[in-house]
Amino acid sequence: MPLTSTLARRPSRIHLAQLLCAAALSGCALTAPSSPQSTTASPALPAEAIRALAPDGTLRASINLGNPVLASRDAATGALKGVSVDLAHELGRQLGVPVELKAVDAAGKSVEVVRAGAADVGFFAIDPVRGEGVSFTAAYVVIEGAYLVRADSPLAANAQVDRPGTTVVVGKGSAYDLFLTREIKQATLVRAPTSPQVVDEFISRKLDVAAGVRQQLEADAQRVPGVRLLPGRFMVIEQAMGVPASRPPLARATLHAFVERMKSSGFVAAALKRHGIEGAAVADPAPQR
Known part of the structure; x- marks a missing residue:
């Protein structure tokens, strides 16, 4: 079945249950393609853009727990939470694919996970050293x-x-x-x-x-x-999203456009407020790349 028709179909309850069961058996932090924090209607993304960002049909997102502005674990449940977690879920929702969160405890490790292609997207501080092997969007938070x-x-x-x-x-x-x-x-x-x-x-x-x-x-x-x-x-540190530099240019362009939508829609500002983050601000708009 073509990818476009697959994504257009609304998953049945049986299919969703099977997906969640498979995730539990595999030990991966998979989530259904939805986001309870979503405030933005899903754009009509072409199939090639979806394949560029999630070629395996699951969006694998590297989550850096070393920066509490971006992500942490819930003290009671151990679940991942934070601005970057919300953005990963929302990106998966807009792509129409499940999300697998790959938690690491340091920024350098997060870079390596994405650079090696073990994750499709990550959340990083923009830095010229990290630019080798990673293509960045514009900043979403400073x-x-x-x-x-x-x-x-x-x-x-x-x-x-x-x-x-x-x-x-x-x-x-x-x-x-x-x-x-x-x-x-x-x-x-x-x-x-x-x-x-x-x-x-x-x-x-x-x-x-x-x-x-x-x-x-x-x-x-x-x-x-x-x-x-x-x-x-x-x-002042500019926090951005990134994809492996080996991905086609469409992957970075699609991710860049997503980040700009999340800033202009108020999604990032709402996430900062929801998670009680002070001393961080939504980055200014950036031109389309």
């Missing part, structure tokens, strides 16, 4: 990078961090790592395995500065006594 120090630290401003003898810990492969690797000239960078482990490394190794996403550092400051955030931000 977030802030911040520094955390001990309460008695002599450091009072972001500009004071890059000095000889100062040690700065950052999550390996994160956007902050890539940025600081380029920008730090005198301080010494130390890399924690993942971004959520940065503050624990900062404490246990008696380092001078912890660098990361503001929301993560603010949460850590609530559980770790005797620390404070430096005022302001040391960088």
Whole structure:
């Protein structure tokens, strides 16, 4: 049966039950092609665009749990939640295919999953280093990078961090790592395995500065006594979606158009509000690519 006619058919209850049963047996985090958060009518996507993004008939989305602005696990159920999770479900709904979420604990791992073709889409900070092997959309969210120090630290401003003898810990492969690797000239960078482990490394190794996403550092400051955030931000990070660079140009163009619809429709803003994300903003509109 042609793909267009298959997607046009509304799945029967029996078919849907079989799909969910197969997902449970395989151990994959599959979801039916619908999104409870959807606020946008599905566009009429051509079959070749659907094949470009989900060639196997399932949209595999890499979800980075290392950035709490984008995704986390529900403390009660363990289910994945967050802005990127909502976007993955909505993209699957608009494509008319089920979604398989592939959770990883660090940004670098998420990049590798997509770069290797083990996922069809991912959610990343735009960075020239990551551009190798991944094609990005325009940004959908912009977030802030911040520094955390001990309460008695002599450091009072972001500009004071890059000095000889100062040690700065950052999550390996994160956007902050890539940025600081380029920008730090005198301080010494130390890399924690993942971004959520940065503050624990900062404490246990008696380092001078912890660098990361503001929301993560603010949460850590609530559980770790005797620390404070430096005022302001040391960088602004543009969060985008991406596909393997090996995919046809239509895949990136379709994903780019999806991201722009999600911004202009209010979907991204509603997701940020629903998940209680502060300090992040919807990115400005971008021209069609």
